[in-house]
Every structure is written in structure tokens, then in C-alpha cells.
Amino acid sequence: KESAPKTTPVTQVMPSWNAAKSKAEILKFIENVSEEGGEHYVKPGDRIAVFDNDGTLWAEQPVYFQAMYTLDRVRKMAPQHPDWKDKEPFKSVLAGDDNKALAQGEPALIEMVKATHSGMTTEEFSASVRQWIHTAKHPTSGKLLKQMVYQPMLEVLEVLRNNDFKTYIVSGGGIDFMRVFTEEVYGIPPEQVIGSSIEVKFEMRAGVPVIVREPKIGFIDDKEGKPIGIHTHIGKRPIAAFGNSDGDLQMLQWTAAGKGPSLCVYVHHTDAEREWAYDRDSHIGKLDKGLDEAKAKGWTVIDMKAEWKTIFPEK
Amino acid sequence: KESAPKTTPVTQVMPSWNAAKSKAEILKFIENVSEEGGEHYVKPGDRIAVFDNDGTLWAEQPVYFQAMYTLDRVRKMAPQHPDWKDKEPFKSVLAGDDNKALAQGEPALIEMVKATHSGMTTEEFSASVRQWIHTAKHPTSGKLLKQMVYQPMLEVLEVLRNNDFKTYIVSGGGIDFMRVFTEEVYGIPPEQVIGSSIEVKFEMRAGVPVIVREPKIGFIDDKEGKPIGIHTHIGKRPIAAFGNSDGDLQMLQWTAAGKGPSLCVYVHHTDAEREWAYDRDSHIGKLDKGLDEAKAKGWTVIDMKAEWKTIFPEK
Numbered sequence: 001k002e003s004a005p006k007t008t009p010v011t012q013v014m015p016s017w018n019a020a021k022s023k024a025e026i027l028k029f030i031e032n033v034s035e036e037g038g039e040h041y042v043k044p045g046d047r048i049a050v051f052d053n054d055g056t057l058w059a060e061q062p063v064y065f066q067a068m069y070t071l072d073r074v075r076k077m078a079p080q081h082p083d084w085k086d087k088e089p090f091k092s093v094l095a096g097d098d099n100k101a102l103a104q105g106e107p108a109l110i111e112m113v114k115a116t117h118s119g120m121t122t123e124e125f126s127a128s129v130r131q132w133i134h135t136a137k138h139p140t141s142g143k144l145l146k147q148m149v150y151q152p153m154l155e156v157l158e159v160l161r162n163n164d165f166k167t168y169i170v171s172g173g174g175i176d177f178m179r180v181f182t183e184e185v186y187g188i189p190p191e192q193v194i195g196s197s198i199e200v201k202f203e204m205r206a207g208v209p210v211i212v213r214e215p216k217i218g219f220i221d222d223k224e225g226k227p228i229g230i231h232t233h234i235g236k237r238p239i240a241a242f243g244n245s246d247g248d249l250q251m252l253q254w255t256a257a258g259k260g261p262s263l264c265v266y267v268h269h270t271d272a273e274r275e276w277a278y279d280r281d282s283h284i285g286k287l288d289k290g291l292d293e294a295k296a297k298g299w300t301v302i303d304m305k306a307e308w309k310t311i312f313p314e315k
Numbered sequence: 316k317e318s319a320p321k322t323t324p325v326t327q328v329m330p331s332w333n334a335a336k337s338k339a340e341i342l343k344f345i346e347n348v349s350e351e352g353g354e355h356y357v358k359p360g361d362r363i364a365v366f367d368n369d370g371t372l373w374a375e376q377p378v379y380f381q382a383m384y385t386l387d388r389v390r391k392m393a394p395q396h397p398d399w400k401d402k403e404p405f406k407s408v409l410a411g412d413d414n415k416a417l418a419q420g421e422p423a424l425i426e427m428v429k430a431t432h433s434g435m436t437t438e439e440f441s442a443s444v445r446q447w448i449h450t451a452k453h454p455t456s457g458k459l460l461k462q463m464v465y466q467p468m469l470e471v472l473e474v475l476r477n478n479d480f481k482t483y484i485v486s487g488g489g490i491d492f493m494r495v496f497t498e499e500v501y502g503i504p505p506e507q508v509i510g511s512s513i514e515v516k517f518e519m520r521a522g523v524p525v526i527v528r529e530p531k532i533g534f535i536d537d538k539e540g541k542p543i544g545i546h547t548h549i550g551k552r553p554i555a556a557f558g559n560s561d562g563d564l565q566m567l568q569w570t571a572a573g574k575g576p577s578l579c580v581y582v583h584h585t586d587a588e589r590e591w592a593y594d595r596d597s598h599i600g601k602l603d604k605g606l607d608e609a610k611a612k613g614w615t616v617i618d619m620k621a622e623w624k625t626i627f628p629e630k
């Protein structure tokens with residue numbers, strides 16, 4: 001039988017991957033669902049693949065990149081908020097101690113997100129993120145944050161799309177934050193990005209309609225929220241799902257429970273030298289229950305250290 | 316200059332339309348945004364067109380078709396709800412007086428929607444709608460409801476898609492209700508349907524993950540909700556918007572306020588003989604402020620009676 005004309009020979013696809021278990025499992029799945037007349041065939045419109053973002057498509061250490069944006073915004077907006085210099089967690093940020101601010105935990109971070117991600121129109125917010133993402137650098141690697149993406153995962157996105165998959169991001173990160181750069185960085189357009197959101201309202205300002213961001217958390221696209229976000233935005237069950245933490249477990253379970261074939265994949269951070277090594281006890285991207293379930297169910301677990309020839313794009 | 320290879324000659328596109336103002340305006344817009352190098356060119360990824368559903372793509376008289384589904388569900392579920400026979404608006408429905416039930420207004424309808432659209436998984440709900448839509452008939456025409464779509468609008472969807480537009484439904488109707496049939500009826504896949512929703516929760520039932528519908532209204536995709544639904548689901552501003560009532564006005568305003576070219580269209584129900592004639596004083600699909608604004612702004616207003624050769628598909 002002939003291979004589909006779109007399919008590049010296996011030796012050329014996913015070139016940053018060693019010829020190991022995960023690459024073989026991913027390609028076998030794609031071959032199965034693409035084989036017309038085959039028992040696992042899935043029609044192109046139902047080839048939905050979902051990807052977590054932080055820790056799955058790009059790095060998330062030492063802190064989520066959106067937290068870095070938030071801290072930068074606190075510094076930038078401080079002149080308009082004189083009270084911040086006496087009020088935690090803002091006070092620590094403005095005193096130059098980001099770690100002390102972040103050590104105050106998730107409620108403190110959410111406080112800063114609400115204060116810095118609202119009070120402007122959606123267009124003003126996008127413009128702010130756009131300006132930031134083109135210059136923001138990683139604190140230890142010195143690379144631009146948008147270059148801290150995983151080259152092997154870009155290759156997975158590519159081989160899926162070459163086989164008529166529609167690729168989505170389903171992340172706990174802010175939907176409007178990610179949409180600014182996902183097309184450039186991952187080739188994923190805004191309408192295929194699902195994430196957490198704050199509430200917005202529509203209003204007319206001097207005859208011009210605007211959508212204004214409110215200081216109120218709307219939807220949290222994490223854990224149980226991920227299948228719900230998928231249901232709301234896509235209305236179909238994915239057949240492939242990629243994550244890296246317990247926050248992705250429900251998304252993988254939802255994907256695995258579909259009637260047809262499915263592919264569930266965890267990116268396991270095992271490379272302390274080229275990236276970071278963390279799982280069960282990590283303060284960020286904790287992978288514990290998910291790792292157990294992956295082993296029990298026979299899901300694909302990518303060993304970054306052993307299976308990835310390169311981590312980040314070379315250029 | 317040559318026409319783009321995809322473009323069918325104008326005499327063959329939109330064949331159910333008379334060669335009048337609206338057809339010319341729609342085709343001129345498509346030509347402008349598709350002309351590479353032209354001053355109004357829009358790249359394919361940004362060619363987003365949004366369509367209201369009830370009264371824009373299919374009929375909405377004498378009552379919204381989803382209200383018919385709701386009443387049928389009340390009858391079907393009645394044996395499990397003995398209290399309904401003494402409780403309005405259910406009582407009137409079960410006594411065979413649908414009009415009396417509907418005359419109790421929107422709160423009564425919402426009460427019935429909450430009671431009949433919840434308490435089951437998303438898959439059970441879809442199965443119920445799927446079964447219903449294939450047999451439900453219109454009370455006066457006797458046609459299947461899914462044949463009460465506007466043939467001229469199907470042709471607009473087609474010419475837009477042939478010119479690399481992505482077509483979306485943005486409706487006050489239920490998102491999960493519509494998604495069951497929009498692909499078959501309009502060629503619009505579930506992920507391009509935006510609508511009102513009730514709240515859902517994710518849970519594990521005997522190890523199987525399910526999404527369960529709750530008796531609580533979530534998002535209302537009408538009026539100010541339409542630009543918000545568009546922002547949430549698409550994350551881009553449409554360049555073309557089609558509606559038929561004041562409930563679409565904010566969506567059209569949002570579309571018109573984009574930086575580039577835009578097309579705003581109202582379907583005006585002017586044909587009492589072949590369909591229904593209604594606008595400013597209608598109890599359903601009221602078009603009043605919208606009609607004034609369309610005239611003031613020079614938006615396209617389709618005169619159904621004068622401009623449409625046929626209303627419904629022939630077969």
C-alpha cells in the first residue's frame with residue numbers, strides 16, 4: 001500500500017527526537033488514524049489534538065512566564081498606584097524582591113494578575129503583551145522567552161497538522177495573554193487557544209464599541225476546567241492530548257475515554273542539565289497522580305533527557 | 316487582471332438571489348478583501364464571518380425552534396416529574412396549551428429550559444437533540460425544521476467559504492443544541508458555533524469521566540453578549556456579520572468598528588406570503604434600533620421579498 005502523499009518519510013519527521021518509544025508511539029497513532037479504511041481511521045474533522053502550554057510546549061521554570069509579565073506590569077504600573085509600595089505582594093516586587101512576592105503563594109499572584117490584567121480594553125491588553133513578549137528574556141538562560149519553546153514539540157505540532165489534525169492549546173494560562181504570540185511561536189491561531197480568563201464587559205465609549213477587562217476571575221482552565229474548556233470551545237472530544245502535570249490529568253482522562261483511538265502523552269521533565277528535572281514534589285508543574293495513571297494506563301511518557309536530541313530551537 | 320481561480324463567475328454564485336443591491340454589496344466586499352495587493356485586502360486567516368442563527372439562517376416563527384424542542388422535552392420528561400401537572404408553565408404544556416405556556420414570557424421559558432436541558436451528560440443531551448431534529452416538523456409548513464433554512468443564506472455561506480472565510484454561528488440559542496446539526500445543515504462544524512450555555516461540571520462516574528449539565532444559566536450570547544462570545548471563542552474581530560434583530564446590533568457595531576473593511580448585514584423579514592413579515596413591533600426577532608442604525612451607517616439590509624428568488628431549499 002502507498003503512503004499518503006502528505007506524509008514525510010519517518011526518518012525525516014520529528015528530527016529532534018531519538019528513535020525511541022515515544023516517537024514510535026506518536027507516529028504509529030498518527031498512521032493508524034490516518035489510514036483510510038483502517039480499523040482506527042478517524043476522519044480529518046475529528047482529528048483534534050490538545051496541548052497544555054507551560055511545561056509542555058515551552059518552559060515554566062523558575063516561574064510561569066506569565067508571572068514574569070505580571071511582575072513587569074506591577075513595576076510599570078506602579079506610578080499610577082502609590083498605595084502599592086506599602087501593600088504586599090506589590091511592596092516586595094517594588095522593593096526588588098520578586099521571590100518574596102511569589103513566595104506569598106497563588107492568592108497573592110492572583111491579586112497581582114487581577115490588578116495588572118484589567119482596567120483596559122482587550123486591544124490595549126494585547127498591545128501590552130505584544131510589546132513585552134518581543135523583548136522579555138529568561139532570567140537564567142538569557143534567551144528571549146519565546147525561544148524557550150521545545151523544538152521536539154514544535155515538530156509534533158507539525159507532523160499532526162501535516163496529517164490533518166487541528167492543534168489546540170488548552171492551558172491554565174491566560175487566553176488573551178497566549179493569543180498574542182501562539183500563532184507566531186506555535187503556528188496556532190487565536191481561535192484554537194483555550195485558557196483561563198477574567199471577566200469582560202462590552203461598552204460604547206463615545207460611540208466606539210470596546211471590550212473592557214474587569215478585575216474579576218472568570219474561568220479557570222485547569223484540572224476539571226480543561227475538559228470543560230474543551231467542551232465549550234471545541235464541542236468535540238480530542239483524540240490526542242499532551243500535558244506535563246497533574247493539572248492535565250482530567251484532560252487526558254477525558255481524551256482517553258473517547259469511543260475511538262486516543263493518544264495520551266505526558267512530557268516528563270528529566271533533564272536537569274539542559275532544562276530542569278522535576279515531577280512529584282515540584283512547586284510548579286507537579287506530576288504525581290498523572291505519572292501513576294500514565295503508567296497504569298500505558299500512556300506515552302516522554303523522557304526528555306533520553307528522547308530529545310535538542311530541547312530548544314538552535315537559531 | 317485575472318480573477319482568482321476559486322471564484323465562480325458572478326452569474327453562477329448566489330443563484331437564489333435577484334441581481335439587486337444586497338447581492339452586489341456582498342460580492343463586492345468579498346472581491347475587495349480577496350484582492351491580493353488591493354487596498355482592502357485581508358489575509359485569509361482574518362476573514363472571519365459571523366452569523367446569527369434564528370431568523371438569519373433559519374426561520375424563527377411562530378416560536379424559536381429550540382422552544383419547540385423544550386416543549387417536546389417537557390412532554391417526554393413529564394412521567395418523571397409528577398409535580399409538573401400542577402405547576403406553571405409545565406401545567407399548560409401538559410394540558411396541551413403550548414401558547415398559554417409561552418405567553419408566560421421569557422422567565423417561564425427559561426424555567427422550562429433549565430428543567431429540560433440539564434441533569435444529563437453532554438452526550439445524553441446531544442443524543443436527545445439528534446433524535447429530535449431528524450423528525451421535528453414545523454407547525455404550519457409541515458416541513459422538517461431543518462429544512463426551514465434560508466437557501467439564499469446557504470449560498471452566502473458557500474461563497475464566503477469558497478473565498479477562504481471561516482464562517483461562525485453566533486446565536487442566542489443554546490451552543491450544545493445547535494452543534495448537533497450545524498455541520499449537516501450549514502456546513503459549520505461544532506468548533507465554529509458560539510451560543511448561550513448552561514453551566515456544566517466534570518466528574519468521574521465509576522471511573523468514567525463525564526461532563527454533566529447543571530440547571531443553571533451560564534452565558535447568554537445575545538446583545539452585549541455577542542461581541543463577548545466572539546472575543547472569547549475566536550479572539551479576533553470579524554470582518555463580516557449577519558443578523559436580523561436588535562439582539563445582533565452590538566455584534567454588527569463591533570464588526571463595523573474594526574480597522575479594516577467590514578460588511579454588516581441585516582436580513583429584513585418582509586415577505587408575509589412566503590415567510591413572515593415583521594420588524595419593529597415583533598414579539599420575536601424585533602428589529603427596530605438596528606434598522607435605524609443600518610440606514611444611518613449604510614449597512615446592507617436584505618429585503619427578503621424583493622431580493623430572494625426562493626426562501627427555502629427546493630428539495
Ligand SMILES: [Ca+2]
Nearest residue numbers: 052054055245
Ligand atoms: Ca503545564
Ligand SMILES: [Ca+2]
Nearest residue numbers: 367369370560
Ligand atoms: Ca435572530
